[in-house]
Structures are given as C-alpha cells and as structure tokens.
Amino acid sequence: MAGYQGVYMQRFQNYLDRSGEHMVIQKLIDTVLPPELTNLAAGKTDFSVLGVGSGGGEMDVYLLSILQSVLPSIPISVEVVEPSADLTQNFKALVSGSSSLQDISFSWNTVTCAEYEKQVRSKEAVKFDLIHMIQMLYYVDDPAATLKFFHGLLKEKGKLLIIHEAANSGWEILWKTFKKDLCTNTLSDYLSAGDIKVQLDALGLRYEELVVRNTLDITDCFTEGNKDGQMLLDFMTDREDFHSSFSIEVRTSMLELLKNECSTTTDGRVLFNCSLSALLVHA
Structure with missing residues (x-):
C-alpha cells in the first residue's frame, strides 16, 4: 500500500507473521491448482x-x-511482472538459492501492469497456460480493463488464478465504511473479491471460487500505547501513524467498527476477519 520499503515492509511482515496469510494462500493454491494442472x-x-x-x-x-x-517432465517458462526493483531482486535471490528452480526459464519485467500492457501491445503477444494475480488488483487504475487484458493473454483452456481479500471480510467493511478517510493515500478505491466477481460477470467470464476463512488477533490494537497494536493499526489503515492521522472521532469510530463489525471476540481475544478468496477464471 504505502510502498514496499522501509517501515512499511516491517509492518507488512508483522501482518504476514501474525495472520499466517502466506499459509492461507498456500492452502488455496494446494486446493485449486493441482486438479486443474493435469x-x-x-x-x-x-x-x-x-x-x-x-x-x-x-x-x-x-x-x-x-x-x-x-x-515433472514438462519444461516450464515463467514471465514475471513486478514494478519494485527491490522485490524483484528478492525473487531472483530465491530462484538462485533453489536448485529445483534452475530448470525453469525466467523472464523479468520490472514494470507496472500498465507499462507491461504497452510493451505487449507493441509486439506479437505471448500467450500463457497459467496467469496468476495474488493480492495485487488493488494497485491498478482500472481493474476491469486489467482483467480483460490479462484474460486475453490466456492460451486455449488456460486459467487465470486470482487470490484476493474475500467479500464481506473485515478489510472490506473497514475500507468501504471509511472510504473517504482511508482511500486518500496509496489507494483511491477499495476492491474485494466480491467486486472482482461483479467485473468477471460483466465480462461474461466463467470462474469458480474458493474462500478460506482466516483471522488475525488484533486485541493489542485496543490497548493504548501497545506498540504491536500501533503497528497493526498503521498497516491496516495505510498510515504512518494511526493516532495522528485521524481525528479522535474517526479513530474512535474505526476502533468500534474493527471490534464489533470486522471481528469476532473469543475468550477475550478480538479476531479480525481477514479471509481470502481464490477465483479460478477459465479462458
């Protein structure tokens, strides 16, 4: 959201560690992909x-x-689109450090989706068997046009895998309720998997959906002065400092919403709904 660098990366990593989001994404991949790949x-x-x-x-x-x-016996080629040079270097380091990936051919594009689209339109388009978009459609200016363009890059019988925050999750409730306060920094709008489904339907595309429930313990957010809670609130609202970024009235209303509408309380712990959705779109 606020740029993948510095303090933001610390907040993001803290969120990943606490929510176990990568494990949830792995579960979605494990469930959705293998039956389709054969x-x-x-x-x-x-x-x-x-x-x-x-x-x-x-x-x-x-x-x-x-x-x-x-x-196991089919050569795999991979094209990567990622605008952050630092994150692309991280990806390249993972590839270099994995002997099992040495047989895969990689092509790197350190560009935005819009820049990649311009590149593709200027030459004969390469088609793909599988295209995946994991937690990235928030960052494009026109999600419907982006979906249409990348869907058009699928080979016959190809698949587009989208993994995104689920409809009616705590994220959607928070960001849509406080849109005028939150969508003023990195994001100008908020998109959930429910919104993506509306766009896929409008494009007449066929897809299946799998939702995996996930929660994040945000109890610390309600203890004044708690540093872990502060870091979570900064990340969840995409701000450098939650407490200085909003009026006391907005802060109070956000915290009430987080506790009562975005979460459930179990054994005194406040568990934020951060469920994820996998949408498998057919060519």
Missing part, C-alpha cells in the same frame, strides 16, 4: 506461466513447486 498439461510439450505483481516471489516459488511436482 488437464491443462494434457498434450503439451511445454508450460508457460505469467506472474502479475509477484512481489518478493515467495508465493510464486511455492506455486512453481506445485507445478513441477504435477508436471
């Missing part, structure tokens, strides 16, 4: 993948390990 690979002599907004590559590497286990 059918996708039938009769193929190679398999091509496009990762859009791949970040540091952790989830891409996991996905590729699944691909290699299901398609």
Whole structure:
C-alpha cells in the first residue's frame, strides 16, 4: 500500500507473521491448482506461466513447486511482472538459492501492469497456460480493463488464478465504511473479491471460487500505547501513524467498527476477519 520499503515492509511482515496469510494462500493454491494442472498439461510439450505483481516471489516459488511436482517432465517458462526493483531482486535471490528452480526459464519485467500492457501491445503477444494475480488488483487504475487484458493473454483452456481479500471480510467493511478517510493515500478505491466477481460477470467470464476463512488477533490494537497494536493499526489503515492521522472521532469510530463489525471476540481475544478468496477464471 504505502510502498514496499522501509517501515512499511516491517509492518507488512508483522501482518504476514501474525495472520499466517502466506499459509492461507498456500492452502488455496494446494486446493485449486493441482486438479486443474493435469488437464491443462494434457498434450503439451511445454508450460508457460505469467506472474502479475509477484512481489518478493515467495508465493510464486511455492506455486512453481506445485507445478513441477504435477508436471515433472514438462519444461516450464515463467514471465514475471513486478514494478519494485527491490522485490524483484528478492525473487531472483530465491530462484538462485533453489536448485529445483534452475530448470525453469525466467523472464523479468520490472514494470507496472500498465507499462507491461504497452510493451505487449507493441509486439506479437505471448500467450500463457497459467496467469496468476495474488493480492495485487488493488494497485491498478482500472481493474476491469486489467482483467480483460490479462484474460486475453490466456492460451486455449488456460486459467487465470486470482487470490484476493474475500467479500464481506473485515478489510472490506473497514475500507468501504471509511472510504473517504482511508482511500486518500496509496489507494483511491477499495476492491474485494466480491467486486472482482461483479467485473468477471460483466465480462461474461466463467470462474469458480474458493474462500478460506482466516483471522488475525488484533486485541493489542485496543490497548493504548501497545506498540504491536500501533503497528497493526498503521498497516491496516495505510498510515504512518494511526493516532495522528485521524481525528479522535474517526479513530474512535474505526476502533468500534474493527471490534464489533470486522471481528469476532473469543475468550477475550478480538479476531479480525481477514479471509481470502481464490477465483479460478477459465479462458
């Protein structure tokens, strides 16, 4: 949200550690992909993948390990689109450090989605068997146009895998309720998997959805002066300092919403709903 660097990365990593989000994404990949891959690979002599907004590559590497286990004898090529040079370097380091990935051909594009689209339109488009977008559609100006463009890059019988925050999650309730206060920094709007489904329906595309419930313990957010709670609130609202960024009335209302509408309370712990959705879109 506020740029993948410095203090933001610390907050982001803190969120990942506390929420176990990567494990939830892995569960979605494990459930959705393997049954499809055998059918996708039938009769193929190679398999091509496009990762859009791949970040540091952790989830891409996991996905590729699944691909290699299901398609052990088929050469795999991967094209990566990620605008952050630092995160792309992280991804390259993961590849260099993994002997199992040495047989995969990588092509790196340190550009935004819009810049990549311009590149593709200027030449004959390469088609892909699998395209994945993991937690990245928040950052594009026109999600519907982005979905249409990348769906158009699928080969016959190809699949587009989208993993995103679920409809009606705590994230959606928080960001849509306080849109005028929150959508003024990195994001100008908030998008949930429910919004993405509306756009897929409008485009007439076929897809299946799998939702995995997940929660984040945000109890510390309600203890004044708690540093862990402060870090979570900064990340969840995309601000450098939650307490100085909003009026006391807005802060109070946000905290009430987080506790009563975005979360459930179990054994005195406040558990924020950060469930994720996987949408598998057919060519």
